[in-house]
Amino acid sequence: MSKFVYLFKEANQSMRNLLGGKGANLGEMTSLGLPIPQGFTVSTEACTRYYEDGKKINKDIEKQIFEALAETEKIVNKKFGDNSNPFLVSVRSGARASMPGMMDTILNLGLNDEAVVGLAKQTDNERFAYDSYRRFITMFSDVVMEINKSNFEKIFDAKKEAKGIELDTDLTAEDLKDIVEAFKVKYKELKGQPFPQDPKEQLILAVEAVFRSWDNPRAQYYRRMNNIPYEWGTAVNVQSMVFGNMGDTSGTGVAFTRNPSNGEKALYGEYLFNAQGEDVVAGIRTPKPISELEKDNPAIYKQFLEISSKLENHYRDMQDLEFTIERGELFILQTRNGKRTAQAALKIAIDMVEEGLLTEKEAILKVEPSQLDTLLHPQFDPEALAKAEVISTGLNASPGAATGKVAFTAERATEMAANGDQVILVREETSPEDIEGMAVAQGVLTARGGMTSHAAVVARGMGTCCVAGAHEVRVNEEELFFTVNGKKYKEGDYISLDGTTGKIYGEKVKTIEATVSGDFAKLMSWADKHRALKVRTNADNKRDASQAYEFGAEGIGLCRTEHMFFEGTRIKAVREMIVAKTVEEREKALAKLLPMQRQDFIELYEAMQGHPVTIRYLDPPLHEFLPTDKEDIIDLAKDLGITFDELNATINELHETNPMLGHRGVRLSITYPEIAVMQTRAVIEAAIEVNKKGLNVVPEIMIPLVGELKELKYIKERVVKTADEIIKAAGVELKYSVGTMIEIPRACLTAEEIAKEAEFFSFGTNDLTQMGFGFSRDDAGKFLADYYKKNIFNEDPFAHVDQRGIGRLMQMAVEDGRKSRPDIKLGICGEHGGDPRSVEFCHNIGLTYVSCSPFRVPIARLAAAQANIKNPRK
């Protein structure tokens, strides 16, 4: 039988995975000689066993728990259920990662009809003893037995009413005894058996309840939001109770060793005299700032300062402590690395280097890359936010805060913005035609689509706040309103979106602008010094490219040329091209696009100042450029000078059952090589033009959706022929390269062949994930909800590179690609290029660069540095 239960004195910091953060730290603090109420931890492995055994604690684990209990009784010299010196414990969850408030806690466990007498004797305070007992019964019944608290609250309130009193504290010991009796009667009535009097039985039931709480809906949600695997499980800490509510020499509080809002180096926190932890949290009494403890009890304050400083130095990180003072004696209940704002994280990391507490590399590892987002986007004013009502929640698709008037079409959004209004664009889902409306909007809300839907991807690229896939929102695009949970919002009504949390507010909420401090620049400069991966950006226009350049992008890793095709005059030429019946007609339409496309590239090259620019050739299925609405089709037919039937026939012909797996990417170029030829002209002519002005652009031409060497070869031949002719005619020297996106599983499987023609690979992990999993990102949202609920997935499979499956394909492609072209340039340009965990993976498999949306560039820089510090590249 393995060991499932550990006394605090057997534990230490390194046992976090086994004992959870709380348990490991209680062990560590015990060995540091700090005043810790003793106890033991039931391991996370016991939790896993509990679930494997069909939600039962097996007899061996129970035995180990009772042995640890007996040991602890000896240490604290108290006895479970004793009527003179009873041993009471708290039972609390403690997972590997901190999950504040997500799981359950039971205090005062061990009380029964005997022990309560003992507690009264021991504390010489009968009222306190019975108050503790009634609290315990309520908490145990609620958390362990799933009896609604209101059953007990009614009895309690009835007693107060009967006695004509208002404050709980006015109840006497006798009143509380009556209440306890009434509670026990109620309990029996509801459960059919008496309230358990055996403290050991209470303990096992409580441990089971904590294990069970690992899988409650709010824990599931928290895990998914924070990428915590279900498999980790939670540990359970059984700790002897100390009481902060034993009179005026007792108290309880929480404190941070530095200010978690701004990072200033000063003890920060609050405490309450004569109170238990729950009182501080519940907010019934207003706690005092921790600084006042110095006046109230200078000795304890001094001791606390020493301990907190010792812990910060020991853990080399800002600590978040819970403490209790029991009759003048200080106890530390837990310590953990404190949560902090991005601003504080930067300041603390930098200060600690200056203080000599951390090296630069260590400081880099202390800042969570994804936190940087909040520094770059507007946020809500916290005060205003506290008052605002959440009407629904969607996916936190693109961070930031936005407030504005609702618009339901891109056209209306543009008009309203032109009138000086702040606008929130609300759509069932967006399509490329909505780009302009998205660009002028403060935020975008969609009812359908996931984290990599069109709305999400484009909004992130623009740095625009977006809440996507808000399933409760029902959009009526014809009558211009949406409803959510029975409420109706019309065009012009105010709503607000929090793209960082996914919350939707039905009103105007004040926002505050983003501010970037000097600390940010300093940390970024350190990060750049320590990373091996290059960081590029995905950008299709001057604005995004310049923004990304400011954020430190070292080139463009993905320019989606189709985004350039939707603007007014262009879309017409694109549509002429689509309805063309001959190559000549098609070339005529393409000739109209050439000068515009060339100008686009000139602007991008200039924004990137000579850094590499990767241009992906036309990718989406052509039907995306055509209208679907009958009236729009009639208008367009007129415009194009063809009949409705003709145009409609073209649209029907382009219809696909599964457009995701249809006629797009390189497949378009194979049918219409003249498109690739036009794009090549634009790429090369633009490069020649800017290089004349002194830049040294080396364009990278990227062919999408290749799954077979010959596809690439066919197009590359035409690209090279076109490019070389232009270069020769211009009489200049110009280098360029031709590569491919690796986004089809078969491309990974045949990478050795493809690398014979491809001068670079850029992983398109969105599509690779879609095809590798067989999940359409437009559709999967609906059934993935069941996957989360049933713990089949812990998280959105599109959120991070799936290392076990899709990552294996990537690794094959990297290894095989290098076999035929050892110096092949390897990048990633899917959404994952800005996800810290995926960036680490890309570093580890040896990519050359990652490319991400402009606002994620700093995140990627930091993540790349962390990856290289953890696993330095030779």
Add this chain to the structure above:
Amino acid sequence: MSKFVYLFKEANQSMRNLLGGKGANLGEMTSLGLPIPQGFTVSTEACTRYYEDGKKINKDIEKQIFEALAETEKIVNKKFGDNSNPFLVSVRSGARASMPGMMDTILNLGLNDEAVVGLAKQTDNERFAYDSYRRFITMFSDVVMEINKSNFEKIFDAKKEAKGIELDTDLTAEDLKDIVEAFKVKYKELKGQPFPQDPKEQLILAVEAVFRSWDNPRAQYYRRMNNIPYEWGTAVNVQSMVFGNMGDTSGTGVAFTRNPSNGEKALYGEYLFNAQGEDVVAGIRTPKPISELEKDNPAIYKQFLEISSKLENHYRDMQDLEFTIERGELFILQTRNGKRTAQAALKIAIDMVEEGLLTEKEAILKVEPSQLDTLLHPQFDPEALAKAEVISTGLNASPGAATGKVAFTAERATEMAANGDQVILVREETSPEDIEGMAVAQGVLTARGGMTSHAAVVARGMGTCCVAGAHEVRVNEEELFFTVNGKKYKEGDYISLDGTTGKIYGEKVKTIEATVSGDFAKLMSWADKHRALKVRTNADNKRDASQAYEFGAEGIGLCRTEHMFFEGTRIKAVREMIVAKTVEEREKALAKLLPMQRQDFIELYEAMQGHPVTIRYLDPPLHEFLPTDKEDIIDLAKDLGITFDELNATINELHETNPMLGHRGVRLSITYPEIAVMQTRAVIEAAIEVNKKGLNVVPEIMIPLVGELKELKYIKERVVKTADEIIKAAGVELKYSVGTMIEIPRACLTAEEIAKEAEFFSFGTNDLTQMGFGFSRDDAGKFLADYYKKNIFNEDPFAHVDQRGIGRLMQMAVEDGRKSRPDIKLGICGEHGGDPRSVEFCHNIGLTYVSCSPFRVPIARLAAAQANIKNPRK
């Protein structure tokens, strides 16, 4: 410089890949001492170089050609362009695989104004010489210079008219001289330069023309139909001319060493005296049966008999010979293994074993497995077929011949069939609702969809003839007619389909029934003795299962349970299940399906006589069970007792952008585990029932579309719990297993994990191909046409397992799956299970069985035997 040109005397049989079949055999026959007009072969590698060099023959190859020419001149003792003893040659293509009629031939090359004089002298026949010259000018201009023949025919006919004669043979030598002059003038007029007089220039131009013809549209088409890679290229054979048209002691003919129609052992063929090969083929004069040669020229006949017998013994296969007799001297122009009917193939193989010419294993290798198809399906009467007009061609989706009246809906097809009509069901594309109509139809024609479309897959399963994806056919399903190339066909009009060739005939064509001979049974028994792979069938009903059992299936590898859900009373319960709002409602609807589903399985188990039966749980997206038409929705809503809006909302909710990558397979079971529970009840209860009657069924439960271990685990837990409860309650012993389809790329990538729960893997290579390539089989047809035209693909990527890409995934899954479960059962149940090339691959990677549609079972048995003979399994 490599060697690109080989004299016949340098070549032999083993050089087929390099020199093509014709070249290698001419070499072999030369070394056997047979009378072969000498010459040389330009290799297939030269063809590859020709294309790589931008369709030019490089100087080195040209030099080698001229050297070989000089050598040959020495051997035959003639001179190119000589005015007394000119050397003339034929220039013919010859690829690795025989491609009769697909590429071009040029005869009499070497004639010019000088050589024609020489030829006249040499043959003492001026008329013959000029007739040869005018033929050469026409053929060279047509084949090499792309000048339409009609230009010359007009001149020729004008001369005849001017002379008032009818027969070509009435033209005199002088007339022909005039004609030659006029031809040369015409040539210069069209080409701007004189007809090439340099025989060496003629030769190089001709060789280039043959290389060019490798990529002409009819060669492309032939290659695709016969799986011949573009990369192989063709060789060119330059052979000295011999003339069968030099008078009555000359002649030409073709012969088979056995009868290619029925396999009888007797020389079979025909010949013509005083004629060239083209006359035999053109059919202007009626040739005599070869047997008459014995009377006409017993010595030559005897010599020919000896040679043909020698060649058959040498090649150990039936030979197809071309010969020419020049002034009493016999020459063999080529030999090759003869094409033959399936019936002949069987007889020849078996006879040759009896004759001691072949071993059993060798005989097995001589029969093309895919040929067996024609033995099992009705065929057209060849005479009737010769007269019928082809109105269009689609994909040869399911073999056989069918004739009947057109019906446009499954309902009408059923009604018409009930009235005793033979019916052809014509649809834009079929859906599962059409099953009944397909079952009663003689044949199915669809305008859309590929080789693995619904229509194709289901028709093959039923053994029903099907032509799919006939793009020229425009179906008007509302007004009940279709048009094709301007012609209109209404309900009730007769059409005929050839599912083996894809041809569509606009009339009734007489069919003849399939006949299976004793030879078939004998060869199959040999095949069974020599194979290692088991062969199962894909079948969903008693009829198909019994059919497959007769054809030798050793179990069912795939029962698609959804096919059982479309019948009248069932579809209603299925729909009730879909619109159910609660688990209870859903279970109520499922309870109605249970007895029917149980009965289905009883029938299948019984049909399979205790052989294993693999049952795949519900797979398709639920929207496939709901109507799309407004009126049908109204009707159904009434039927289900809900409002139109409610039903419509459900339908809209089920709509998916990419249903292929949507909510189906195991994903359905995760959302609605009660479906899997009901199916488990049916599977297990049915097995208990039939086992009571003495069978020993071990059901195999197959979960589709698994991509992650936990998906399978979640469902397996419920399946096992349900099954074990039923078995326990019944008080019986029953074994069963639970496995999964491997059809998602990620399943292959994580096979080691999945095998921890899966007791068997069955590769679903249709979906694996779709996702691995990123090709939707419903949509790819449209753009794949361009892929064939541009030689990016040689063949439909769904036709055979793609060994370089998808096959690599399969191999990973096999190896990794065995790591965690060494005795895992491995099968394939995609369409590829009946494709000989894919069967060989499955054998080579170590699968346990293949499963295919009933009519492909014999094909798979033979292919499995061939695979094991070539690469014996230890």
